[in-house]
Ligand SMILES: [Zn+2]
């Protein structure tokens with residue numbers, strides 16, 4: 301604990317966590333959000349604006365330094381209430397999900413989608429919410445949607461969708477454009 305200059309934290313913040321002798325976690329006893337993370341509310345007098353960052357990010361920022369842009373703080377101790385910078389590591393969101401123990405983490409460790417396509421490399425798409433999607437399934441869905449909207453009433457099935465290696469309409473169009481350009 302001596303590693304960090306705790307005087308950098310506002311007193312109210314310093315009084316908002318308790319150090320666990322057993323785990324070394326600094327357990328936040330202030331506001332806990334639905335997400336399980338602590339929250340520290342403060343007002344910048346100069347601006348008159350209220351800020352409510354998550355407690356672990358706030359403490360980390362003051363004790364260690366700014367969190368690099370685009371990175372999220374991973375709780376190495378898996379204890380979301382913990383604000384001990386020693387238990388926090390800036391990682392990419394993707395890495396955080398992969399490591400996670402919650403629902404997202406379980407999903408992240410799944411290696412195949414429900415149709416058996418690999419959840420890896422080019423086939424894996426992660427949206428802004430951190431949800432994982434199978435590109436191949438998205439392609440199949442788009443294909444079916446197009447066929448069904450072109451000829452309503454027909455009963456296209458997943459099995460009817462040609463594999464990706466078959467030149468798709470868009471790539472054919474792209475090739476044509478290329479030929480025209482050269
Ligand atoms: Zn901890």
Ligand SMILES: [Zn+2]
Nearest residue numbers: 413417434437
């Ligand atoms: Zn899939």
